[in-house]
Amino acid sequence: xxxxxILILLSIIGVGVALGIMYYGxxxxxxxxxxxxxxxxxxxxxxxxxxxxxxxxxxxYIGSLVQGVITKVTVKSGDKIKKGELLFEIDDRAKKVQIxxxxxxxxxxxxxxNSAKHQLNLIENFKKVSPHMVTNEKYATVLDxxxxxxxxxxxxxxxxxxxxxELKLYKVYAPIDGIVLQSLITQGSxxxxxxxxxMIGSDKLSIRVNxxxxxxxxxxxxxxxxxxxxxxxxxxxxxxxxxxxxxVVPKHNLTGLSTEATDxxxxxxxxxxxxxxxxxxxxxxxxxxxxxTTKDK
Numbered sequence: 001x002x003x004x005x006i007l008i009l010l011s012i013i014g015v016g017v018a019l020g021i022m023y024y025g026x027x028x029x030x031x032x033x034x035x036x037x038x039x040x041x042x043x044x045x046x047x048x049x050x051x052x053x054x055x056x057x058x059x060x061y062i063g064s065l066v067q068g069v070i071t072k073v074t075v076k077s078g079d080k081i082k083k084g085e086l087l088f089e090i091d092d093r094a095k096k097v098q099i100x101x102x103x104x105x106x107x108x109x110x111x112x113x114n115s116a117k118h119q120l121n122l123i124e125n126f127k128k129v130s131p132h133m134v135t136n137e138k139y140a141t142v143l144d145x146x147x148x149x150x151x152x153x154x155x156x157x158x159x160x161x162x163x164x165x166e167l168k169l170y171k172v173y174a175p176i177d178g179i180v181l182q183s184l185i186t187q188g189s190x191x192x193x194x195x196x197x198x199m200i201g202s203d204k205l206s207i208r209v210n211x212x213x214x215x216x217x218x219x220x221x222x223x224x225x226x227x228x229x230x231x232x233x234x235x236x237x238x239x240x241x242x243x244x245x246x247x248v249v250p251k252h253n254l255t256g257l258s259t260e261a262t263d264x265x266x267x268x269x270x271x272x273x274x275x276x277x278x279x280x281x282x283x284x285x286x287x288x289x290x291x292x293t294t295k296d297k
Contacts (some may be wrong), residue, residue, distance in 0.1 A: 013140045040233075042226050043292040045248055047218055047265075051209040051227055051289040053281055055201025056272060057176055062198040066090060066169045070191050072204055081174045081200065088198070090184055094169035095163060103161040109153040116142075116149035178202040181283055204280060205273045207239060209289045210266035218293045229285040235279050237287065239271035 015237055052240040075081060123142045127134045186198040191197065207227055222241045231233035245268040271279070271289075 020241070034143075040053045042236075042290050043224070045293050046209055047215045047291045047293055049209045049211045049215075049269075049289045049291065051207040051271075051287045052283045053283055053287065054206050054208055055177060055178070055181065055283055056204035056206045056288070057202035059181060059283070060072065060175065060178075060200050061196045062087060062172060062175075062200060063195070064090065064169065064172050064191060066166075066194075067191055068092075068170070070187055070189050073183075073185055075183060077179050077180055078181075079180045079204075080145055081178055081180060083174055085174045087172045088191075090170045090172070090191055092167055095167055097168070100164055102163060103155065104157045106153070106160060109149070109156045113146075113149040113153045114139050116146040118230060120146040134146075134195050149253070174200065176202060178279055199232075201283060203275070203276075206235075206242065207259075207271045207273065207284070207287065207289065209269045209271060209291070210251055211269060211291070213265045216248070216267040219267065219291065220293060221269075224292040225289060227271075227289045229281075229287055233288075237281070238274040239289070241275045242270040242272050244269050271281055 017137045068090040074086050074088060077254045081087070091294045119142050123134055123139055127139065139275055178200050179202075180198070181201050183193075187192065189197075209225075221244060225239040225241065227237040227239055230236070248265050248267050251264040270292075
């Protein structure tokens, strides 16, 4: 009998322990998140907008007038480049094989030109000695043959010159000083004339700021403006006004907030980064921008 009561007591204790584990296990545990540093507002009256960092030169997709298999790549993403520096080469063997053939055509054309010139000199000498020995018809025939041989020789040389100029197109060079923003080209891959596999930009940075259309009336060009790096408001960027795009457009880079309407329209303003910061800035990075205002009605 005593054993029976002991078993019942142990069962009750076990059920209590199980319920306790279930209760405390489902309790929310405090998160270990790190608080972001608070941001000190730069101005008493301002317009706030979202900015996107861009290369001052805009993003340049490197193109080519020819297409083909890439045989050599000399740059990669993040590389600094100078204007005129070789970026990559396209297979030009199909063009190069034409050079020996054109050189042989030039030799043949040169030989025919020399022969026609010799015949013309003989006719002209005979005509000087005795004008009646050479008829006008004969002279015209020899002169036409000379002119034709001369034109053929010049054309052959021009074809070779044109081919050599075309071969230069198979080497692609940097159009500006700057940096390789993205390189997806590899040796052996095929490069199209409309490819976007290689993108470069200038070292100088700009920020495209989207100002809500409801705040556009308060915007004043050339007023002070600063940008803050997201996640670290201590990293502050002084801005210099460039220009305003006089077309209000739909906003594309949404913040993701539930309160933000997808049909928002914005005025786009371009600013230059006054001085390159001592911290990293990346093209495509989003920043928070504040523009000082005096209008507050």
